[in-house]
Amino acid sequence: MSDSILSTPATRRAVLAGGLAAVVAATAAPQALADTGIGPRKPGVLPPGVDRATLTRWAEDTWRSLVAMTHPATGLPADNITGDLSTRSGYTSPTNIGGYLWSAVVARELRIITPGECQRRVEQTLRTLLGMEHHEPSGMYYNWYDEASGEALRKWPVTGTTVYPFVSSVDNGWLGAALWVVRNSVPGAADLAAELFDRMRWDAFYDPDGPRPGGLMHGGFFPYDHDRPGGVYRGSHIDAPDVWLTTHHYDTIVSETRITSYLGIMTGQVPAKHYFASWRTFPATCDWSWHEMQPVGETRTYLGIEVYEGAYTYRGMHIVPGWGGSMFEELMPNVFVPEEVWAPRSWGRNHPLHVRAQREHGMAEAGYGYWGFSPASDPAGGYREYGVDLLGMNPEGYFSDQEKTNPDVGFGECREATNPNPVFKNGVVTPHAAFLAMMHEPSQAYDNLSRIQRDLNGYGPGGFYDAVAVKSGQVAQRYLSLDQAMVMGAIGNVAADNVLRRAFSTGEVERALRPVIGMEEFGAGIA
Structure with missing residues (x-):
């Protein structure tokens, strides 16, 4: 050819x-x-213990919040909106835009909107994207835009703080995933989505000579000269003018950032060996004793890359941890890629164990009576990273309660335990995390969400509020477009025959990714 x-x-x-x-x-x-295309409105068979009418009502209300967030003149969703659906944030990101696009596809499949409305909404958003300022050599978008105009932000709303355009690898990853979904599932918008997708250069983020064999993805880059925060250096990985690349790389496999790796590998822009460059856990040696706990595991070689297949031990399970221990890190890429099917000896073990561990943490270890922990709005105000500390390598932890109770089980003989049996306090559950878990524990997640709605006043006009503190009853009465889009994605896969997985994981994508991720054996399993 x-x-x-x-x-x-x-x-x-x-x-x-x-x-x-x-x-x-x-x-x-x-x-x-x-x-x-995959064809509109293909219902799936619901698992036992999940009521279709209730699940559809949750999706309808969640979609209502996304419509309220979306500016009618641009088709761009705001980053967040108040709990009464009245006040948009005034800014958006590539992730937010991507989440709205794939949510429209799910809304169509669930018969919340017609195929015609889905196409009109998606086309409007794509046409706005085509006219928006972006980094033209890579086809990638900046982190922040005004959702009312589509203009790249140079001043932050309300505070007026200077915003320097930054091109994020993971944020563009979620936009790219959404464009690929639209290209395969909304026939009337396929060409527009393909035009945007085809110009995206994932190798612009790929550092083949980075700190790990196989090469890692940069966090992103600044395209313009200015007083840059953090560590950066001048360079380019594509035939284009130099930019300011971050010295920070994404280097853990249990992370939402693996969607960018998948896009790079499936398009042929990034070599397959890159998948094995990320840590499964950091090493078990004493000179690495700063991370959360001493892992167990062995070293295996894939595509010439040595991989330490480490895992943490938690409640009788060996689990490959993320950085913070959140459901989002573990399962968001799984909304698009059937990882547990394509990689049964790695993700097929880890996904269900992570979900089980989060459930057991909330119900047994911490005794909250509810479960599901991921970054979200803080019921006390602002935004916070929630998770299960012992499922993350970060020694500072993504904590599951407002008091930031920090268990410390030590690091074998290298570091003594200082808090092996903590008493957890005012736990904060995040409903979108439970929705992601529904892809693996449908009846348990459905029951958990039903009780959050019934017992914790965790539900409003736009569906489940972003987070609830279970003991104080404080509720974060706000909707984040990303979290709402995760809700829509999970419901679409559970109730509409894996709609997003079918749209994303085409035959050619499977041929590119499945052999790569399918060859690996994690250290995950029952201890």
Whole structure:
């Protein structure tokens, strides 16, 4: 096959969507791409213990919050909105925009909106994106925009603090995932989505000579000269003018950032060996004794990269931890990629164990009576990272209660335990975390959410509020578009036959990713 045939955007996306046959079809009749898609409104069989009418009502109310967040002139969702759905935040991000796009697809599948309304909404957003300022050499978007105008923010709303345009690898990852979903599931908007997706260069973030063999993804880059916060250096990984790249790289596998790695590998812009560069855990040696606990595991080699398959021990389980121990880190990429199916010896073990561990933490260890912990609005005000501390390598912890109770089980013989049996206090549950868990423990998650709604006043006009403190009864009466989009994504997979997984994980994506992630064996399992 000649390079000239592969050089057009239409044929590149045809390769991703269906291989050689699709290339022939694309070069012969480009309009055929508009006829592809997964087809609207395909219901799934619900697991036992989950009521369809209730789940649909939760989705309807969640979608109402996303509509309220979205500016009618631009089709851009705000980052968040007040609990009465009256006041938008005044800013948005690529992640927020992506979440609105995939939520529209789910809303269509659940018959909340018609296929025509879905297409109109998605098209408006995509046309706004096409006209927005961005880093043109990479096709990537800045972190913050005004949702009312689509203009890149240079001053922060209300405070007036200076905003320096920053191009985030993970935020663009979620926008890229959404564009790929739309390209495969909204026929009338497929060409617009493909145009935006095809110009995105994931290798702009990939550092082949980074601190780990196999290469890591930068946190992002600043495209302009200014007083930059944090460590940066001048350079470029693509044929484009230099930017200011972060010295920070994403280097843990249990992280929402792996969506960017998947996009890079599936498009062929990043080598497959990159998947094995990230830590599963940090080493078990005493000179690494600063992280949360001493792991167990062994070293294996994949694609020439040595990987320490470490795991933490928690309540009789061996679990590969994230950085903070949140459901979001573990399961958000799983909304799009059926990792437990494609990688049964790694994610097929870790996902259900992480969900079980979060449930047992809330119900047994901490005794909150409810569970599900991820970064969210803080019931006491602002925003905070919540999680299960012993499921994260961060020694500072993502804590599950407002008091930041910090267990310390020590590090074998290297560091003595200082708080092995903590008493947890005012726990904070985050409903979107329980919705993500519904993909693995549907009846338990459904019961948990039903009780949060009934017993904790954790529900409002836009669905579940962002977070609830279980003992004080304090509620974060706010809706975050990202968290609401996670709710919509999880419901879509549970109630609409894995709609987002079908849309994202096309045959060509499976051929690119499944052999890579499927070869690995984590150290996860029953201890």
